Amino acid sequence: MDVAARAGVSTMTVSRVLNAPDLVRAETRARVLAAVRELDYRPNQAARQLVTGRSGVLGVVSIDTTLYGPATMLYCIEQAARQAGYNVSIVSLGSLTRRSMEEGVGRLRTQSVDGVIIVAPHESAADGLRHLPSEMPVVAVDAGDDIPVPVAKVDQRAGAALVTRHLLDLGHESVLHVAGPADWLDANGRIDGWRDVLESAGRPVPEVLRGDWSSRSGYELGRRLAEDAGVTAVFAANDQMALGVLRALREAGRRVPEDVSVAGFDDIPESAYFWPPLTTVRQDFREVGRHAFRLLLDRMAGAGPQARVLVQPELVVRESTIRRA
Numbered sequence: 001m002d003v004a005a006r007a008g009v010s011t012m013t014v015s016r017v018l019n020a021p022d023l024v025r026a027e028t029r030a031r032v033l034a035a036v037r038e039l040d041y042r043p044n045q046a047a048r049q050l051v052t053g054r055s056g057v058l059g060v061v062s063i064d065t066t067l068y069g070p071a072t073m074l075y076c077i078e079q080a081a082r083q084a085g086y087n088v089s090i091v092s093l094g095s096l097t098r099r100s101m102e103e104g105v106g107r108l109r110t111q112s113v114d115g116v117i118i119v120a121p122h123e124s125a126a127d128g129l130r131h132l133p134s135e136m137p138v139v140a141v142d143a144g145d146d147i148p149v150p151v152a153k154v155d156q157r158a159g160a161a162l163v164t165r166h167l168l169d170l171g172h173e174s175v176l177h178v179a180g181p182a183d184w185l186d187a188n189g190r191i192d193g194w195r196d197v198l199e200s201a202g203r204p205v206p207e208v209l210r211g212d213w214s215s216r217s218g219y220e221l222g223r224r225l226a227e228d229a230g231v232t233a234v235f236a237a238n239d240q241m242a243l244g245v246l247r248a249l250r251e252a253g254r255r256v257p258e259d260v261s262v263a264g265f266d267d268i269p270e271s272a273y274f275w276p277p278l279t280t281v282r283q284d285f286r287e288v289g290r291h292a293f294r295l296l297l298d299r300m301a302g303a304g305p306q307a308r309v310l311v312q313p314e315l316v317v318r319e320s321t322i323r324r325a
Contacts, residue, residue, distance in 0.1 A: 006035035057087045058296065059108030062119040063096055067213055068238070068268045069186065069283065070119055073141060076289030077117055084293065089113060096120055101128030105136065115296045117141060123183045137299040141292050144185055150299060150307040152291040156186050159281040159313035160193025163235055163263045166279070166315055168197065170261060171324035172233035174204045178211050178221050178245060180237040190237045190265060211241045218244025225260075226252030232260055232324060239264035239271045239280055246274060246320070261321035277318035287311045 004011045009032060016024050017032040024032070035041075058081050062074050078088045089111055091104040101118065108116055115137035120129060125140075129147040132138050139150045167175045177194045180187030191208060198205045209224070211217035218241030225231050226249050236242035242264030249256055256262050256276060264271060267282035291309040298307065 002039055003032065003035045003041050006039060007032045056085070057089055057111060057113045058293075059105070059111070059113035059116040060088055060090045060119070061093060061101065061104045061108070061116060062090065063093055063122070068240070068266055069285070070121060070142075072285045073119055073288060076285045077119075077141070077292055078289075079286075080289045080293040084297075086114075096122045096125035096128060098128040098131055101125065102131070105132055105138075109133070109136065115139070115300045117292050117296055118143070121185050123185060123188075137296060139292050139296040139299060141288060142185060145308065148305050150295040150303075150305060150309075152288050152295055152309040153311070154283045154285075154288060154313055155310045156189030156313075157193035157196070158310075159265060159283070159315075160190040160235070160237075161197050162193075162313065162315040163265070163279070163281050164194045164197040166317065167233040167235065167261055167263060167321060168201055168203065170233070170321060172261065174198060174206060175233045175235050176206045176225060176231050177208055178218060178225075178234060178236040178241050179208045180211060180213050180241075182210060184213075187237055194235060211237070213238055213240060215240045215244040215247075217241060219248050221245065222248025223252070225249070226254050233321075234260060234262045236262065236264045239266045239268045239274075239278060242271075242278055242280070242320075243274060246278075257320050257322040258325075261324075263321055267316050272318065274320070276320045279318045279321040280316050282314045282316050284311050284313070 001011055004014045014032055017029050021029055060077055062070060081088050089108060091107055093100045093104050105116055117139050119141045121142040126144050126147055129140055129143060129149055142153045143151050164175050179191050195205055209221045211221055218236055222245035225234060234245055236245055242262055245262055246256055249260055254260050264278050264280040267280045271278040271280050288311050295307055
C-alpha cells in the first residue's frame with residue numbers, strides 16, 4: 001500500500017510489477033520500482049505463502065564434499081533457482097543412504113520447501129530415491145536411470161568415449177584407465193565409455209586401476225604406471241588424479257606427452273595451467289543445473305516422473321596428448 005501510494009498506482013499494479021512485470025507498461029513499471037527502492041520494500045514471504053500456497057523456497061540435498069564436480073553442480077543449481085526468484089535451502093550429507101536422505105528431505109519439509117533437487121552420484125542413493133515421500137516433488141542429478149524421479153546429468157559414458165577415441169586416434173595401441181571409486185556412478189559410467197571404445201576397436205583392455213578422486217591416489221597409481229614402458233596413454237577419471245599421474249611420470253623420467261599422453265576429466269579451472277596443459281573432458285554443469293531446475297518446476301506442476309535429460313560433454317584438447325611417433 002505504501003509503494004502504491006508513493007507511485008500513484010493501485011496495489012494490484014504494484015503486485016503485477018513484482019510478480020509479472022511484462023504485463024505492466026514500462027513507464028508505470030519504472031515508477032513503481034523507483035518507489036520500491038525509495039521505501040526499501042521487501043515482499044513478505046510468509047504472507048505470500050498464505051496467498052499462493054507456495055514458499056518460494058527449493059531444497060537441495062547433496063553429499064558433503066569438496067570435489068569439483070558435486071560442488072560446482074550445487075553452485076549451478078543454486079544460481080538457476082535464484083535467477084528465477086527462488087530461495088534455496090541446502091542440506092549437506094555425509095553419505096547418501098536411504099536413512100540419511102529421508103532425514104535430509106524431512107528437514108527440508110519442515111521448512112515447507114516447494115520441491116527438492118538431490119545430487120545423487122553414489123550407487124547407494126538409488127534405494128533412498130525410491131522411498132521418498134510421493135507427495136514431495138523431487139528431481140535427481142547424476143543419478144541412475146532406474147529410479148522413479150526425473151533425472152538430469154552429464155553423459156559420462158559419452159565423455160569417456162570421446163577422450164579414449166582421441167587417444168587411439170593419436171596412434172596409441174591401447175589406453176590405461178585410472179578410475180574413480182567403485183560406488184560412484186560417474187566413475188562407472190566413465191569406465192563403460194572407455195571399455196566400449198577399446199572393445200569396438202579390437203584393442204587390449206587393460207586392468208582398471210581404482211583411485212579415490214584425489215591427486216595423491218593418482219600419484220601413487222602413476223608411480224606403478226611409470227614402471228611399465230608399454231604404457232603410452234593414460235586416461236584419468238578426473239583432473240586431480242591426472243595431476244598426480246603427471247607428477248609421478250615426471251619423477252620417473254617419463255616425458256609427457258612425448259613418452260606418455262595423459263588426459264583427465266572435468267576441466268577444472270587449473271587444468272589449463274598444469275604442465276603440460278591437460279587434455280580433458282568439459283562438463284557443462286550450468287546446463288545440468290538449468291535442466292534440473294526446469295524438471296523440478298515441471299514436477300511441481302504435476303508432470304510425470306520419467307523425464308531424463310542427458311547433457312553432452314566436450315573434449316578439450318591441450319598439450320598433454322600428442323600423436324605417437
